[in-house]
Amino acid sequence: MSLRRLAASSRSHVPPFAVMDILARVEALRAAGRDVVSLCAGEPSGGAPDLVSAKAAQIHGSGLALSYTPALGTAELRTAIAGHYRRWYGLDVDPAQVAVTTGSSGAFMLGFLAAFEAGDRVALARPGYPAYRNILAALGCEVVEVDAGPDSRYQPTPAMLDAAASERGPLAGVVLASPANPTGTMVDREELTALADWCAAHDVRLVSDEIYHGITYPGSVADEHSPRGVCAWEVDREAIGISSFSKYWGMTGWRLGWMLLPEELVGAVDALAGNVALCPPAPSQLAAVEAFSVEAYAQADAWVAGYAKTRQTLLEALPALGWGPAAPADGAFYLYAELGDQLTRFGDSREYCRALLEAEGVALVPGTDFDAVHGWRAVRLSFAAGQEAVEKAIERILRFQGS
Helix, strand or coil, X not given: CCCCCCCCCHXXXXXXXXXXXXXXXXXXXXXXXXXXXXXXCCCCCCCCCHHHHHHHHHHHHCCCCCCCCCCCCCHHHHHHHHHHHHHHHCCCCCHHHEEEECHHHHHHHHHHHHHCCCCCEEEEEECCCHHHHHXXXXXXXXXEEEECCHHHCCCCCHHHHHHHHHHHCCCCEEEEECCCCCCCCCCCHHHHHHHHHHHHHCCCEEEEECXXXXXXXXXXCCCCCCCCCCCHHHCCCCCEEEEECCCCCCCHHHCCEEEECCHHHHHHHHHHHHHHCCCCCHHHHHHHHHHHCHHHHHHHHHHHHHHHHHHHHHHHHHHHHCCCCECCCCECCEEEEECCCHHHHHCCHHHHHHXXXXXXXXXXXXXXXXXXXXXXXXXXXXXXXXXXXXXXXXXXHHHHHHC
């Protein structure tokens, strides 16, 4: 009688995030009484806008029976999201083409499933958010990483896509993030138009990650005509546009995002969403409508002003830190920088982050999470933790590097 040999599927063998090990160590150090400054997570420290939290409290205190909503979200929230695009971008969006999802993560899963076949080649920039690569790989797509460095401000270009298609074969999709994680860099309207035109000419689906829109800084490529960032639907209605309540509105744990969908994908995403998750979280949807109030926008903009101050503190500290090239950080709340001479001492970014955490209680993310080729040289620092945390971290890092 043979023994059964059951194992995890090959598609589930995606790389783990190094940051998860770091966060586990942060928790252990804090439990032991250590004072740890964590600049790992891309998580705003302010929480949801006041009106959203008040609405949630009212909902949960009312005794209202919270039932399933339509798979693509409530009509009220989809209409409010459409109004948001009119307010920020001057776009007329049909609420029927808005799909509310369980975070932007749910949007990527549903969007990739609806847009791509197993075996399709999908290009994305490296360094980049690892979940794009890992979700696509788990779905059976062939991930084509485009090496986008300082010369292109860490963003893909049509020339890079031409080279990738020539080397690997025709592409089915391109994933673009602006502002990007981990670099914070953005594409301007001309660059986005060029990428969209390339996709149209090659019958390629553009997927635009816009979850950091609204978090942009003076002097960046967010120009006076697009102060929040350029929406893909401003140049290509066949693109999939993905956004979230997590970053600009600080609602990470509410698990609520959305997609703008071309008409031909609405039915497919509706069917997939109903089977995968039935619906996004109902109480989050009911409360999130308040995120589009004048007061909530003003509160979120005040948080962005705070990020701008903290970002400036970091940029001014770079010469003293002695790190190598750093991404411009046009938006989002990250600094992605090479470690420069510190690599001589520590060898790679993983060892640097490990040693810094143990010695000084400062948690950063090694660049290997975002770039398997060049990330050993770099770290990502999140300044969403706020001015006080960042100032304390800088002081400790300088002490650590001087030791």
